[in-house]
Amino acid sequence: MTDEPGPAERALYLAAARGGGRLRPEDLGPADRSTVAALVARGLLTPTANGYTAANPRALGDRIGAELRIRAVRLLLHAERLPGTLRPLAHAYEALRGASGADGPGAVPSGPVASGPGTYEPLASGPLASGPVDTTDIRRRISELHTECKTELLAARPGHQPADRLQRTLARDLALLARGCSLRTLHQPATLDDPAALRQTALRTQQGARVRILAEPYERILVFDRTVAVIPAAADRSRAAIVTDPSTVAYLVAHFERDWARATPADRHLGAPHxxxxxxxxxxxxxxxxxxxxxxxxxxxxxxxxxxxxxxxxxxxxxxxxxxxxxxxxxxx
CATH class of the missing domain: 1.10.10.10 (Winged helix-like DNA-binding domain superfamily/Winged helix DNA-binding domain)
Structure with missing residues (x-):
């Protein structure tokens, strides 16, 4: 049985209401038996000696509401426990990723950047790449960083950003904003010259993202919680690196803030405000x-x-x- 009465149940209950809150056995046909049974089970009809009496639907609403809240609490508790349940697997995955020069199907390819343990994590390809390369590794890693982000994402995206690329990242950006994180993005004017890309940008700003336009060269970068940065690791952007060194990340954030201060708010491109x-x-x-x-x-x-x-x-x-x-x-x- 679903949480809410179906069309047949609603119709029969309304018929009872129109009849003064009562249903007599002679008013019911054989096809109504299952519907009556469902209404009785929900507490919307009460059997009497002379048929059935309609009960207050608010009681059903209160009961279902309480059940839904209990379910919601259980789901939230499950969501809280899930990262801990998966943590041993995540540690094993991270250890595998950090094993340089490993052989076998799970080996992680070494990248062009390496500097001290835990400072850089080279990746072979991804959304920072331009050209026909396999983007799976970087897309997966950046998706993980989006999921782990707790307070803020800074994104500098030079060049034209096609609407289909923006569409691919829309769900995770909206999820990030829904968690209460802030999102600030720098684009160049070419992106907002595309009406489809403009609509994609508007979907983000409507949910609280902030976008500015900078009509000068700048470097591509993503910074998560001011602790992890993703930057190109090759001139053709076919490789990327994850930077976790605090002083390097702080330097990259300072450059982003400098560019942000010089940029122009994008609201004027996005139509009338809400x-x-x-x-x-x-x-x-x-x-x-x-x-x-x-x-x-x-x-x-x-x-x-x-x-x-x-x-x-x-x-x-x-x-x-x-x-x-x-x-x-x-x-x-």
Whole structure:
């Protein structure tokens, strides 16, 4: 039996309601027997001496809701336990990957970059590559890094990004944003010249991603949680390297932040802002604080902060005061 009444059950219950909340045996046909039995099992009909009486559906809703919440808690607990269950397998996999020069089917090919244990992890090919190469290894490793990301992903993607490539990474980007991580991406103007790629970018920004456009050369890079970076390891980008050395990662983050500061917000390319963003902007222009805006609109402060962040990007505002000043000028100009 499913959680909710089916069409036949709904129809029969409504018929009982129209009949004053009662069903008499003479009102039922042979085909109704199984439907009546299901309604009784759900608690929507109560047998009486003269037939059946309709029961309050809210009780069923409360019971099913409680059961669903219990299921959800069990699933969450299972999700919490799963990484620990798989950890021994992950350790074995990582040990295999770190075994340089190993022979056999599980051997990991050595790459062009090597510097100290745990500092670089060379990969043979992947989405950083350009050209007809096998991208399986790097795609798998970057997918793992996306899954493990806890707070922030910084992405610099020079050159044209085709819509199909953006589509391939959409699900994991949206999953990352849904976990509460932040996502900042640098593109060059060529990407947003493609309407299909523009739509893909808009799908991310609607969920809280921030995108800027930099019309000058820069290097391709991914940085996860400011602790792990993925960079090209060959001039033709047919190889990549995973960098974990803290000083090197900090250097790469500093370069990203420098480029980000010079880039232009992409919102103007992505059409009108979300209606909620517009409402928040109007309230900020009237001088309300972030907390007051959240209270007025019945939103969480975290949600309001996300909309404010997109407004700051759109207007190039450095501070909330600067943003409010610009919005007041727009609304009163």
């Amino acid at each position: 209606p909620t963003t517009v409402r928040i902007g109007r309230l900020l222009a009237r001088g309300l604080t972030q907390r007051a805006v959240a209270t007025r609109l019945g939103l969480s402060e975290r949600t309001v902060a996300g909309h404010i962040s997109r407004l700051r990007d759109r207007y190039g505002a450095r501070t909330l005061f600067h943003l409010g000043w610009q919005l007041r000028g727009e609304h009163h100009g």
